Amino acid sequence: MQVVSPVRGSLITGKKTYHQVTDDICSRVEEKPSKSWMIAMACSLGALSLGGYALIVTLWEGIGMWGLNKTVGWAWDITNFVWWIGIGHAGTLISAILLLFRQKWRMSINRAAEAMTIFAVICAAVFPIMHMGRPWLGFYWALPLPNTFGSLWINFHSPLLWDVFAISTYFTVSLVFWYLGMIPDFATIRDRAKGVSKIIYGALSFGWDGAAKTWSRYETVSLILAGLATPLVLSVHTIVSMDFATSVIPGWHTTIFPPYFVAGAIFSGFAMVMTLMLVTRKVYKLEDYITIKHIELMNIIIMVTGSIVGVAYITELFMAWYSGVEYEQYAFFNRTAGPYWWAYAIMMTCNVISPQLFWFKKIRTSIAASFILSIVVNIGMWFERFVIIVTSLHRDYLPSSWAMFHPTVYDMGIYLFTFGFFFTAFFLFAKFFPVINMAEIKAILKSDSDTTPAEKSVTQNINQ
Amino acid sequence: MDSGKNFLLGIYEDEDVLLSAVTKIRSSGLKIHEVFSPYPVHGLDTVLGYKRSRLPIAAFMFGFLGTTLALVMQSYMMAIDWPMIIGGKDYVSVTFVPVTFELTVLVSALGMVGTFLVVSNMKPWGKARIFDIRSTDDKHVMAIDLDENKATVEQITSLLNESGASEVNNKQFDD
Structure with missing residues (x-):
């Protein structure tokens, strides 16, 4: 019985059998690391150690090593923080929201996107922790622990504290979701492995046996986790935006921030998934699993969320003018035409104009264009956060306090450190963990691929 | 899962064949110990008569x-x-x-x-009881406990074959 959808094409091509799916994904884990992997790993470890030096110097000397001044008290650190958190939004969005919407195309990309989420959130956490100056005391400042300041507790009225809870919850739930999804695949690798790797993957697979009862419970758990993770994803960037929106700084205290930040996060997150998946697809020869169709669908999401972000930018400008508030008007006039006009121009070009190119089918189905635009989008999204943070601060209430922000090599170093960490972690993941969810792919193989695998494997058995 | 030691395994290639086989075998009065699949098969828990998870x-x-x-x-x-x-x-x-x-x-x-x-009795370092190693790759494995069923091996074998199993194997556990 073959189910053929006349409207939608196949999600998996190459006439795969179930066994071929196992082979394609597992052999990446089983084979020796390739030369290109070694080189890529060496580069990211280099970035990690170079950036690690900047990190250690900052820890030793204090955040005076950064370019911050009395006026611009938040700059690259918080820019990078929001940027990484935004990137960390695509993974759980893909696996949770697209699961609830029954979008089967998520299955080829969700594993890697979730991994990316987890690493991105760790990178993001580096910045607020470093900005504490004395992070070893951070436990007392951020967590509700009894402390030596009397019985004074942390302030639950503060959005900065909400952020601590939001991000740690997001990290934990994403990690659990990601790991749970990998358990059946670890069992597949375990059953093929020998020696030490059998022991390791055996431990990782938690004794998974694939019993129908377990699968039934597992499906229930996945669905509820998706239901829990969906509002969680939306809450995280909402709360991040409240770090700004609940303040009284012109340019920050706008009610549009939560939906605008969430759209921006999905926008940049999908762009980063695109960048990484295009490379992984090429290196691991996964063209049959991540097809042009997947790329096109991701580009459409980038286009839609990019347009939402564009509308938000224009709404902000309109509201500044329409509110009649002089300070608000000045903040936006200064943003577009002040000394940081170039940052605003980069942001507008990369985030509003460039995704509109995806209206053309030729561009959104072109691998080269998708790759370039995905990087352009993330440059734009970094500048968005920079523009919001720095241009709102650098013209203080008193003109005598007006200042500019100049990053030091240590600002750049810590940013480099997070890149080093992110790619090191991603390359380790891509080598030692199954990059594509085999169980889910097999579940849709019959309905959504260009073959009837059962028939094919039967004939194969006969031929053998 | 400590009761059974002697099992007869029906190996299935296709999820739809498996679903109809489960219905057929259950209606013939045989008890199915468990079915092991490489991926979630929709409707399998219903035909096996499992209650909804709490x-x-x-x-x-x-x-x-x-x-x-x-x-x-x-x-x-x-x-x-x-x-x-x-x-x-x-x-x-x-x-x-x-x-x-x-x-x-x-x-x-x-x-x-x-x-x-x-x-689900899952923990790090937990040991899986593997009936057929291919059940995490490309085969659906139906395990029938010989001690739980009165039918003879021959009867069960022919039932499994009739229901569309591509192979029928014996599996014994020592523990």
Whole structure:
């Protein structure tokens, strides 16, 4: 019985059998690391150690090593923080929201996107922790622990504290979701492995046996986790935006921030998934699993969320003018035409104009264009956060306090450190963990691929 | 799963054949020990006669616990132990909502997944009882406990073959 959808094409091509799916994904884990992997790993470890030096110097000397001044008290650190958190939004969005919407195309990309989420959130956490100056005391400042300041507790009225809870919850739930999804695949690798790797993957697979009862419970758990993770994803960037929106700084205290930040996060997150998946697809020869169709669908999401972000930018400008508030008007006039006009121009070009190119089918189905635009989008999204943070601060209430922000090599170093960490972690993941969810792919193989695998494997058995 | 030691395994290639085979074999009066699949087969739990999982109830209970903990903690810290006016907010204020939401999700998710691991007997270093190694690759394996069923090996074998099994194998466990 073959189910053929006349409207939608196949999600998996190459006439795969179930066994071929196992082979394609597992052999990446089983084979020796390739030369290109070694080189890529060496580069990211280099970035990690170079950036690690900047990190250690900052820890030793204090955040005076950064370019911050009395006026611009938040700059690259918080820019990078929001940027990484935004990137960390695509993974759980893909696996949770697209699961609830029954979008089967998520299955080829969700594993890697979730991994990316987890690493991105760790990178993001580096910045607020470093900005504490004395992070070893951070436990007392951020967590509700009894402390030596009397019985004074942390302030639950503060959005900065909400952020601590939001991000740690997001990290934990994403990690659990990601790991749970990998358990059946670890069992597949375990059953093929020998020696030490059998022991390791055996431990990782938690004794998974694939019993129908377990699968039934597992499906229930996945669905509820998706239901829990969906509002969680939306809450995280909402709360991040409240770090700004609940303040009284012109340019920050706008009610549009939560939906605008969430759209921006999905926008940049999908762009980063695109960048990484295009490379992984090429290196691991996964063209049959991540097809042009997947790329096109991701580009459409980038286009839609990019347009939402564009509308938000224009709404902000309109509201500044329409509110009649002089300070608000000045903040936006200064943003577009002040000394940081170039940052605003980069942001507008990369985030509003460039995704509109995806209206053309030729561009959104072109691998080269998708790759370039995905990087352009993330440059734009970094500048968005920079523009919001720095241009709102650098013209203080008193003109005598007006200042500019100049990053030091240590600002750049810590940013480099997070890149080093992110790619090191991603390359380790891509080598030692199954990059594509085999169980889910097999579940849709019959309905959504260009073959009837059962028939094919039967004939194969006969031929053998 | 300690009862059975002697099993007859029906190996199936296709999920739809498997589904009809399960129905056929259950209606013939044979008891199926368990079916092992490389991926979730929709409807398999229904034809096997499994009850709906109660894990959603566990998720709700844990979520409720999270909400309660969060509200009690915040109220105690901000209103009872060291009451202080911050930013003109009430002692117990609407600002508790974000942290309450996050802790609800956190406790619910961790509690539910923990319950799932416990009831499914899954833990790090847990040993799987493997009936046929291909059940994590490309075959569906139906295990029939020979001690639980009165039918003879020959009868079961022919039933399995009739229902569309591509192979029928014996499997014995020593433990």
